[in-house]
Amino acid sequence: MDLVLTEEQEMLKKMASDFLTDKFPKTVVKEIEETESGYSPEIWKEMAELGWMGLVFPEEYGGVDMSFLDLAMLLEEMGRACLPGPYFSTVMLGGLPILDAGSDKQKQEYLPRIASGEAIFTLALTEASARYDAAGVEAKATADKDGYILNGTKLFVPDAHIADYVLCVARTSDGAKPEDGITIFIVDAKSPGISCSLLKTIANDKLCEVVFDQVKVPKENILGEPDKGWAEVKKIVERAAAAKCCDMVGCLQEALDMTVAYAKERKQYGQPIGGFQVIQHYCVDMFTDVEGARLSAYQAAWMISEGLPCAQEVAIAKAWASFASPRVMALAHQIHGAIGCTIDHDLQYYTRRASADGVTFGDASFYQEVVAREMGL
Amino acid sequence: MNFKFTDEQVKFRQEVRDFLEGEIKQGLWQPTCDAWIMAHDPEFTRRVSAKGWIGLTWPKEYGGQGRSFIDRLILTEEMLRYGAPAACHWFADRQIGGAIVHYGTDEQKKEILPIIIKGEAYVGLGMSEPDAGSDLASLKTRATEDGDDYIIDGQKTWTSGGSNMNWIYLVARTDPEAPKARGISEFFFRTDLPGVSTSPIVDITGGVHFNEVFFDNVRIPKTCLIGEKNRGFYQILNQLDYERSGMERLMANYPLFEALIQYVKETKRNGKPLADDPVVRSKIAQLKIELEVGRLYMYRVGVIMDEGRAPNWESSMSKAYGTAFEQRLATAAIEIAGLYGQLSPASRLTPMRGMAYHSYLSSKGYSLQAGSSEVLKNIIAGRKLELSAR
Numbered sequence: 153m154d155l156v157l158t159e160e161q162e163m164l165k166k167m168a169s170d171f172l173t174d175k176f177p178k179t180v181v182k183e184i185e186e187t188e189s190g191y192s193p194e195i196w197k198e199m200a201e202l203g204w205m206g207l208v209f210p211e212e213y214g215g216v217d218m219s220f221l222d223l224a225m226l227l228e229e230m231g232r233a234c235l236p237g238p239y240f241s242t243v244m245l246g247g248l249p250i251l252d253a254g255s256d257k258q259k260q261e262y263l264p265r266i267a268s269g270e271a272i273f274t275l276a277l278t279e280a281s282a283r284y285d286a287a288g289v290e291a292k293a294t295a296d297k298d299g300y301i302l303n304g305t306k307l308f309v310p311d312a313h314i315a316d317y318v319l320c321v322a323r324t325s326d327g328a329k330p331e332d333g334i335t336i337f338i339v340d341a342k343s344p345g346i347s348c349s350l351l352k353t354i355a356n357d358k359l360c361e362v363v364f365d366q367v368k369v370p371k372e373n374i375l376g377e378p379d380k381g382w383a384e385v386k387k388i389v390e391r392a393a394a395a396k397c398c399d400m401v402g403c404l405q406e407a408l409d410m411t412v413a414y415a416k417e418r419k420q421y422g423q424p425i426g427g428f429q430v431i432q433h434y435c436v437d438m439f440t441d442v443e444g445a446r447l448s449a450y451q452a453a454w455m456i457s458e459g460l461p462c463a464q465e466v467a468i469a470k471a472w473a474s475f476a477s478p479r480v481m482a483l484a485h486q487i488h489g490a491i492g493c494t495i496d497h498d499l500q501y502y503t504r505r506a507s508a509d510g511v512t513f514g515d516a517s518f519y520q521e522v523v524a525r526e527m528g529l
Numbered sequence: 530m531n532f533k534f535t536d537e538q539v540k541f542r543q544e545v546r547d548f549l550e551g552e553i554k555q556g557l558w559q560p561t562c563d564a565w566i567m568a569h570d571p572e573f574t575r576r577v578s579a580k581g582w583i584g585l586t587w588p589k590e591y592g593g594q595g596r597s598f599i600d601r602l603i604l605t606e607e608m609l610r611y612g613a614p615a616a617c618h619w620f621a622d623r624q625i626g627g628a629i630v631h632y633g634t635d636e637q638k639k640e641i642l643p644i645i646i647k648g649e650a651y652v653g654l655g656m657s658e659p660d661a662g663s664d665l666a667s668l669k670t671r672a673t674e675d676g677d678d679y680i681i682d683g684q685k686t687w688t689s690g691g692s693n694m695n696w697i698y699l700v701a702r703t704d705p706e707a708p709k710a711r712g713i714s715e716f717f718f719r720t721d722l723p724g725v726s727t728s729p730i731v732d733i734t735g736g737v738h739f740n741e742v743f744f745d746n747v748r749i750p751k752t753c754l755i756g757e758k759n760r761g762f763y764q765i766l767n768q769l770d771y772e773r774s775g776m777e778r779l780m781a782n783y784p785l786f787e788a789l790i791q792y793v794k795e796t797k798r799n800g801k802p803l804a805d806d807p808v809v810r811s812k813i814a815q816l817k818i819e820l821e822v823g824r825l826y827m828y829r830v831g832v833i834m835d836e837g838r839a840p841n842w843e844s845s846m847s848k849a850y851g852t853a854f855e856q857r858l859a860t861a862a863i864e865i866a867g868l869y870g871q872l873s874p875a876s877r878l879t880p881m882r883g884m885a886y887h888s889y890l891s892s893k894g895y896s897l898q899a900g901s902s903e904v905l906k907n908i909i910a911g912r913k914l915e916l917s918a919r
Contacts, residue, residue, distance in 0.1 A: 155828070156530060157530050270595060444825070468817075472818055521807075526812070
């Protein structure tokens, strides 16, 4: 146990931080948020050239062969920078599931295109129930000659409007349990019958409603085993939750740093407000929350890197981050005072993202229940 | 970055568990909350000493085991998990030995460390005074030089371990003219001396673990001075990092947590186990989440100590966090037990062996002793966030 970043991890983090700080001043983030696509194809290409899309892919698929924990460093810096765009969707929700469950042919076909920045991916899992459990999956895929016909409506699908491929989770048969009979399909997003509309969200990110209406998918586009896809979906959600925690650590750390800096600079009653004990203690409360988020997120990411079972550790990390983020942001605003409540202040980018992050890939209550089950309750 | 315990550490944890479970099976003691500070069992301490588990991190040349702080966290975590009666040696092992290794003379190391390692030094912590609590540097107890001796006069209070001690660790003023933090020294001496008297303070649980201690013209040889004269306050700041960094700041109540889990599994309400109630499940899971994050703060402190760095803000964070967690644990246990939660350990109907009742009361002191949470937050704000008053 050392709990410290390796030199390589520090370097990767620093490099990411430098790049993202340079490319994504808040003026740029704002511009991108206001576009329909929600990303900058030019910077996307540069990120691919840095090897970020294929960071954890083996070299044979155009990757850099680094670990999930290394990827966590990137995600933290992306959270810090409020990176807009489909990185998370493409890598966490497209690339890693294919690397994990794909056939050799699928890996050869898709991973190099992800690594090169050519293909954007996403995952269509949640529906009207807005749940991350199997019972929430009602979309149906019916076998038809040499393929399947997909029907259903997916909600909260990130970046589907710009995606080249959508991993769609659908029900292919009825089983004894909701977890039975679920299959993951790699769907070409340009297939006839797919329609996509943007939802208006608090983070101004690009979540979509995606309707599948008689969409044909060839049989060879099944990811993993037919009818037994739920085990892989669980892994995808678990990994994405851990990744989201790392993203949140960056977001919350930046909110803390901004707040402490402001407390040192803002003067009232003839002194910096950071001199007042109540403000100091608020800052320490924020810091304690952020450190808990960091330690638990790194622990989860490390366990995924090591291939260890970590349902409980991921649940702890995400529950913590989801509970901590509104507390941290509330204090950040309290200390910033009125200026922090203006649209022109940078703090609001973090406030909005922290809110969305808290519920994405499982909110605190969802993971409390996971922990309870893991405890044998 | 690595979160893994080594194979030796996994084995060591198992060895400690086997030892403690064996003790419980033999009926030698019952797990209780606060056992590390309340349960004095000289026989248990002797057996722990025989295992080589006192002075685990001290250099081998002084009879220690030269092991890591992570190892010691593992040892103490298991002691707390099992609610083992370790109060006789806890303070000496936790902070006095370390202070002597760090600041003591060679003679002191050779004389005192073996006594601690044998588990024979029951130490009282003579720090707070009636008018010097959080503001410890205001202490008034005097140590006046007289030839080869010091004469101690004054009063300590909230002296942990005071009713059971045969040694005391004392901070006293050696230069009344100097600015208050620069005239303080540390002493360590036996308490069976003329002029030392104690008076127990009954705490809100009805128990006694702290005392008033009076010094009336107590003569001690100069060899009892630890470290440098008048530098005591600065030495303490370092020692407090150790005092605050222990697992007892997170797991003093741990036997209650296990009892609570068992309670919700076994207790039925409306024909269904409490463990099926979503509100109860959420409360228990939240405690588990907070406990596990607390362990990460704690182990981080161990890692820092093993690197030879002082965990000066990290231990403040882990202590402030851990003690607040323990108060939430006790509160949640009382709430879940409902009306039964108010029953004292003496009641035949008391749930969870009376531990919820006990911990609810005893945990109020956790966030005060060894640095109030407010003082700790000041430390973190000042040392890490660089926020300072005026």
